């Protein structure tokens with residue numbers, strides 16, 4: 163990811179539409195952006211709309227194995243979770259490497275240049291996490307390996323059952339020791355996660371957050387995806403999951419709260435005030451029968467919105483981003499909760515920040531991650547327009563992907 167070279171884009175998004183844009187890259191970073199460069203010389207030509215690489219803030223690569231397998235039989239989120247546990251076990255470092263390589267290749271082909279892998283498969287210590295990192299390095303995708311602390315079976319501290327036991331380190335100090343022992347390549351960032359308020363007790367949460375903050379590493383959590391989590395937290399702690407995080411000092415601009423569906427007005431105000439990023443996972447939440455969160459109100463309160471493919475039932479960040487808007491339309495009976503530019507930022511710079519990467523904009527100094535999308539096939543030439551991009555293009559329209567100044571997909 164330390165490539166050098168020059169690319170010449172027919173049209174590119176530089177915060178506005180620009181034509182004939184020459185992008186010069188040295189050692190993986192953008193060193194010059196020149197508009198109106200009519201004579202590109204030896205630069206690689208990019209035909210279509212060039213935009214920053216897409217960020218996938220929340221993935222569980224292993225759950226890709228459920229695609230097509232849980233679409234019949236009925237049930238709710240908790241019944242789906244039992245099926246999910248069955249594919250969480252039995253991996254070896256070799257089989258997981260091969261699996262993750264295929265998932266990451268699909269992500270690159272969809273224009274995703276950075277992924278946050280929320281990792282809790284700890285049956286082999288760090289072996290499977292290191293397989294994830296190696297898979298990313300081999301495929302050429304930027305990875306934030308977000309290793310999750312997972313210690314208990316519910317907010318009341320009940321014991322782990324079945325596959326959950328393999329997710330646990332036993333206690334938070336063992337989690338810290340394992341985290342300090344990770345061996346990953348230089349293009350991989352290690353981040354930390356509190357799996358959820360269900361799976362981590364309050365003192366352990368504080369230690370996970372302290373570990374992340376001492377290293378300026380991204381911190382993530384699954385938050386309020388299902389009403390049962392909120393009800394249990396209120397019963398045990400007398401407050402909502404968000405309020406518990408506030409009480410324990412976990413909320414902050416370095417935190418990404420994934421899902422954040424069942425939140426009340428006070429929760430929304432707290433998350434916004436602390437600038438907590440919200441990771442919406444539209445296609446996965448649809449698949450699981452999750453409700454629709456108040457993403458417009460969270461954004462208005464001050465929380466950046468970003469997007470993730472989560473269970474990887476679908477891998478398409480443009481669909482994730484427009485889906486968060488379209489699902490709110492159906493839930494509310496009202497249109498246009500977010501502008502196309504807001505959806506674009508969710509899929510690019512806001513996601514990159516949540517993963518700890520200086521990427522997501524085509525400007526000097528940023529990591530040289532950019533993708534090119536086929537313009538629509540209509541008789542008159544359609545210029546790059548964020549409304550058209552976000553509401554009509556999909557992963558299938560990506561024709562070229564550059565990560566760190568190296569071409570990884572070219573069709």
Ligand SMILES: [Zn+2]
Nearest residue numbers: 222280384472
């Ligand atoms: Zn998740």
